[in-house]
Amino acid sequence: MTSNIYDNFVASLTQSIHEWLYHVMPPTWALISEMTIIGLVFLLFYALVGLFLVYAERKVCAFMQNRVGPNRVGPYGIFQTIADFIKLLMKELITIKNSDKLLFNIAPFIVIIASFMAIAAIPFAKGLHAIDFDIGILYVIAVSSLGVVGILLAGWSSNNKYSLIGAMRSGAQIISYELSVGMSLLTIIILAGTMQFSEIVQGQEYGWFLFKGHIPAFIAFVVFLIASTAETNRGPFDLAEAESELTAGFHTEYSGIKFAFFFLAEYMNMFIVASIGATVFLGGWMPFMVHGWDGFNTVMNYIPPSIWYILKTGFIIWLMMWFKWTFPRLRIDQLLTLEWKYLLPINLFNILLMAFIVLMGWHF
Numbered sequence: 001m002t003s004n005i006y007d008n009f010v011a012s013l014t015q016s017i018h019e020w021l022y023h024v025m026p027p028t029w030a031l032i033s034e035m036t037i038i039g040l041v042f043l044l045f046y047a048l049v050g051l052f053l054v055y056a057e058r059k060v061c062a063f064m065q066n067r068v069g070p071n072r073v074g075p076y077g078i079f080q081t082i083a084d085f086i087k088l089l090m091k092e093l094i095t096i097k098n099s100d101k102l103l104f105n106i107a108p109f110i111v112i113i114a115s116f117m118a119i120a121a122i123p124f125a126k127g128l129h130a131i132d133f134d135i136g137i138l139y140v141i142a143v144s145s146l147g148v149v150g151i152l153l154a155g156w157s158s159n160n161k162y163s164l165i166g167a168m169r170s171g172a173q174i175i176s177y178e179l180s181v182g183m184s185l186l187t188i189i190i191l192a193g194t195m196q197f198s199e200i201v202q203g204q205e206y207g208w209f210l211f212k213g214h215i216p217a218f219i220a221f222v223v224f225l226i227a228s229t230a231e232t233n234r235g236p237f238d239l240a241e242a243e244s245e246l247t248a249g250f251h252t253e254y255s256g257i258k259f260a261f262f263f264l265a266e267y268m269n270m271f272i273v274a275s276i277g278a279t280v281f282l283g284g285w286m287p288f289m290v291h292g293w294d295g296f297n298t299v300m301n302y303i304p305p306s307i308w309y310i311l312k313t314g315f316i317i318w319l320m321m322w323f324k325w326t327f328p329r330l331r332i333d334q335l336l337t338l339e340w341k342y343l344l345p346i347n348l349f350n351i352l353l354m355a356f357i358v359l360m361g362w363h364f
Helices: 003-024 027-064 080-090 101-119 136-144 147-157 161-192 197-202 214-231 256-281 294-301 305-324 332-360
Strands: none
Touching (some): 003 027, 027 080, 027 101, 027 256, 080 256, 101 136, 101 147, 136 161, 136 197, 136 256, 161 214, 161 256, 161 332, 197 256, 214 256, 214 305, 214 332, 256 305
16 A cells, blocks of 8 residues: 555655664663653644644634734744744743742643643654654653643632732633543543554554444544633633733733743644544544445555645644634533533443443444
8 A cells, every 4th residue: 555655655754764773872862862852852743733724713713703913024924923932932921929939830731741641642744753652641641640640720810819819720720621532532532442552543544443433433532622722722712811801811920922922832732632633533543435346445555654644633723713703702610511410411321331232243
């Protein structure tokens, strides 16, 4: 298959770099060098994806509201987010008089580190991921939940009542909706029989789980979209930073690069949950193939795996942006009612239904 050409290219490239490093330096330094290279690549990727998603959201928002969007800095405004980033770098870092300075300064880094740890397990193509745990989904859910610690610390250490209320809202929201995200993923784990991302993708070679799992898989996908949008504090679930009530919520007192960390982390978290959704429900880097359609499958294989991954992830990100700019913001009681009275019971029933379908062998 043509995809094997791309797979072999990635494998040979990484293997040649690995062998060269171990040839020119001692094993310990070679290992440190590999970790440093991977870290720098992720830093660059993190920055580029964050800048692009801010620009994309502005354009999507403008399109849905019949506006133009950024159109001054660079052609079609493509350098607008870079200009904004430079502005944030140059802004003064204001020290709050009665804040807990240690926690106030640490909080943005905790939020950034949590998303960094989560993105490491995501496969961008066959063999193109930093780590491939056999409990990959469990690892991503665990480390991504560390971000709420940074948000709570930011709100409490600011010594500002609006920040504290925003942080408490965010804590309640993220902890609540994590249940639905976890259970919707658990539904697919039952179908796949594994928590390892590479194995989950491989299991979708002739049909993505969204289609192979019948109605329970589709319900899980819809619940995942709603719950992950809420977990990333995006509209219409952005109660933690409701401008009309809480000025800017938990990051009210932050400025400059520290505010940029929170801003960037929100978009990277959106990218991470979209990547997980694309990997678990839509086959990740696996092309769309149908068993027995050899000619069609050959054509699909000509598209590189990383392009498939980008297209699927981009589709889910677009759905989340569409979601944000279509619905009005909920009240905090409506937000929690949606989770505890509707999504959670639906998820519990859906897991039982999927387990029954797998037990009976009714899936494709």
